Amino acid sequence: MKGGNMGNMMKQMQKMQKKMMAAQEELHEMSFESSAGGGMVTVVANGKKEITDVQIKEDVVDPDDVEMLQDLILTATNDVIKQIDDKTNETMGQFTQGMNMPGMF
Template identity: 55%
Template sequence: MNNMNQMMKQVKKMQEQMLKAQEELGSKTIEATAGGGVVTVVANGHKKIVSIAIKPEAVDPDDVEMLQDLVLTAVNEALNQVDEMANKDMNKFTGGMKIPGLF
């Protein structure tokens, strides 16, 4: 019975550490660029876009589709990098196990 109590304490401690790590992801940011840096997107670890910067040379009224593609590319790259960062942080606790609902 003592062994079970010890295991439950370890599980609870791991849960607390994982929750703290998830909270900390909100303060971490990832920056991604497209078009050689003319579009920059910053996202936090909770997959929220924090900022989008577009350099004036990226704005061509005759080619709006290009700008849209650049923004889309930078946003998707930022979100992919956030996933990688979150997975890396969570793998510290899960040892690579895939736990449903946990990124």
């Protein structure tokens, strides 16, 4: 391999790395939302998988049925995390497509 080719390859790798970092930062700033129970429970998270808001409608708060409320919160939370994972795989997968790099994203 000639030195010029290696230099070009390194420049391309650096360019791709900058694009990956920008895409990752953009993902981290995104907001994801999921509801359960017909909107009775809503969970909002950012792309870092940090829960930023939980909204619970008063109608769903029943002291005699706490398990239902817990289930709704779990459902909404798990769904919002899946949305983040799916978006991350979709966005970051473009950088690893065709590469055999186990453990990447």
